[in-house]
Amino acid sequence: ASAHDPALFIHLSPRGRTLLLLYVDDMIITRDDPEYIAFVKARLSAQFLMSDLGPLRYFLGIEVSSTSDGFFISQEKYIQDLLARAALTDERIVETPMELNVHLRATDGDPLPDPTRYRHLVGSLVYLAVTRPDISYPVHILSQFVSAPTSVHYSHLLRVLRYLRGTISHRLFFPSSSSLQLQAYSDATWASDPSDRRSLSAYCVFLGGSLIAWKTKKQIAVSRSSAEAELRAMALLTAEVTWLRWLLQDFGVSVTTPTLLLSDSTCAISIARDPVKHELTKHIGVDAFYVRAGVQDQVIALQYVPSELQLADFLTKAQTRAQHGIYLSKLSVVHPP
DSSP: OOSSOTTEEEEEETTEEEEEEEETTEEEEEESOHHHHHHHHHHHHHHSOOOOOOSSOEETTEEEEEETTEEEEEOHHHHHHHHHHHTOSSOOOOSSSSOTTOOOOTTSSOBOSOTHHHHHHHHHHHHHTTTOGGGHHHHHHHGGGTTSOBHHHHHHHHHHHHHHHHTTTOEEEEETTOOSOEEEEEEEETTOOTTTOOOEEEEEEEETTEEEEEEEEEOSSOOSSHHHHHHHHHHHHHHHHHHHHHHHHHTTOOOOSOEEEEESOHHHHHHHHOOSOOGGGGGGHHHHHHHHHHHHTTSEEEEEOOGGGOGGGGGTSOOOHHHHHHHHHHTTEEOOO
C-alpha cells in the first residue's frame, strides 16, 4: 500500500512497476507490461469473484476516452441522470454557471419548505466538480446553504443546472505529449464572504499541460489584509504540492526540481521569502513558515504572475462570458473531438 494514498497499491519487480487503484469493489490496474497485468488479474480472480471490464472506459461515474493525442475524462452520463432527477420545467441554457457580482447570504429569500431536493442536487454537483473545474466556485457557494436553503439559493442552483445542460459534452483533456513537471497557481479573494468576512482560497495544479488538481475553499480565519489571505492560500497549495510530489514518486516519476508556485501577490511572496519574523506578521507565522520551509526544502519555487495570467482566479469568482471561455481553453476543458 502507498504511504501517501491508502487506495493505491504498488508492486515492484524486475519487470517494472504495477499500480492498482481500489475503491470499495472497483479497481484500475495499470503498468507498462500488458502480460503482467493479465497475470495480476488472474491471481486476483483466483481469490475474489471478479468481472474484467477490459480497457478503462468508465470508473465511478467518470467516463474515459482516448485518441492519439491524449485522454479525455468526463461525466456526461452522470449529468444526464442529474438533469433527469432535477426535472427542469424549461429548456433554457446559460453560458456561465453564475451571475457576476452575486453575494449570497443565508437570509436571502424565503426558506424552502423541503430542503431535501436542494441538498440532493448540491451533493451531486460536488461529485460532478471532480471533472468540471468550471463549476467549482458556484458549487462551493451553494454548498454553504445546505442546512437552510432558500428560494434565492435554489434559483442559483437551477442556473448551474442550465449551464450544465448547455455544456454537457465538456470534458477535461490530458495531452499525451505533456511533460511531467508540476506547475501550481495560487489565488485568494480577500474578505469575500459578506456574512463573516472570511476570504476564499483557490488553487489549480498542472502536470505539464494537464490540469490534475484544483480547489476552492473558504479560509478558517479572518484575514486582516489581502496579503494574509494570499499567504494562507499559498500554504494550502504548498501542502497539496507536497502530497502530489510524493504521489508522483509512487508512480515512478522522478521529481528533482522545485515545483513552480505562481501567485499575483508580491507582498505575500515577500513575506514567504523573508526569514525574519516581523511583529506585524506574527499571527500568520505558521503559514509563512510552512511556505518558507517548502522553498528551503526545494519543494516549491515562488514566482510572481500578473493577475491577468492567474489561472486560479477562475476558481474565486464569477466571470464574464468572454473570460469564462478563455479560462476553459487554458484549463483544457474542451468539447469532444
